[in-house]
Amino acid sequence: MYQSKDSKMGALRTLSVLFLLVNFVTLHVSATTFSVQNLAPDTPGGKRYAAEMGDEWTIQMLQDVKTFDVNALSLSPEKPVDHITFIVEDTDAAASNSNNEIHVGARFLNGITGDLRFEIKGLMFHEVCHSFQNNRGDYGNDAHFRGVVEGIATYMELIAGYGIGPKVKGGNWYAGYETTAHFFAWIDQTQISSFVNRLNQRMGLLDWNDNFFVFITSKDVDTLWSLYQAEGF
Ligand SMILES: [Zn+2]
Known part of the structure; x- marks a missing residue:
């Protein structure tokens, strides 16, 4: 009787450990951190970024977008991405994602008409997706x-x-x-x-x-x- 009680406790302990492990894996996988670098602070686009978006809003926005994208791809395990950097730089290039660095040209940004937050957030659903979508194939040739x-x-x-x-x-x-x-x-x-x-x-x-x-x-x-x-x- 004691033994059977003990083995029940043992089973419960095993379940608890499993539960903790599952939680740990989930937390670990989703722990992508975000940062921002404004490399063009003195340009019109860099100033507009600071005035109309700002680092705090941008980081929160990227987190929200990531949650949306990962949820839309929920049949696959979430790809482990440690860090994504959002970089405003002195170019006229549109948004792009290269190895989890999202580049946005300050001149491109400055040319956006209307609500800058809305327009950039829209583009980020695309760019952030590139960090989390599955991509087994030959992008350059296929x-x-x-x-x-x-x-x-x-x-x-x-x-x-x-x-x-x-x-x-x-x-x-x-x-x-x-x-x-x-x-x-x-x-x-x-x-x-x-x-x-x-x-x-x-x-x-x-x-x-x-x-x-x-x-x-x-x-x-x-x-x-x-x-x-x-x-x-
Ligand atoms: Zn793309």
Whole structure:
């Protein structure tokens, strides 16, 4: 009797340890930290950044965007990213993400009309997504893979409600950005829910293959694109 009680306690202890371990892993994985570097503080764009965004707001915004993006890709384990740096620099380049450094040109930033916080946050759904989406493929040489990676990133901006460019008929499915994002949203709505989440999950398991479309929707991508062109506008 004592022994059986003890083994029950033992089982409970094992469960507690497991619970703590699971919590630890969860906390550990999601502990991405953020920082900001304004390398163009004396330029009009650098001054506008400081006046209209500021470090504190920007860091909180990046955390919120990360939470949204990771949640939208929840079928895959969260990629461990220790740190993301947001850098304002004296160039006219638009936003880009290179090895978890998000670069924004001060001149580009200064050219944004309207609510700077809203516009930059919209762009960050795309850039932050690049740090967390699965990317097993050849970005430089495989236009299909590249288009999917850029389409998924802009899809985040679309579903977050940050108005990307309008749907435009024509083009091709792997053009990336708005074109592919709108196409993926149509697949979500008409073929299978959580399509992008499922696609990203697949992209974490295997190198890019056009057959992922067949695997997920039972239709090949050319058939889907034809249907979208015929019915999606
Ligand atoms: Zn991109």
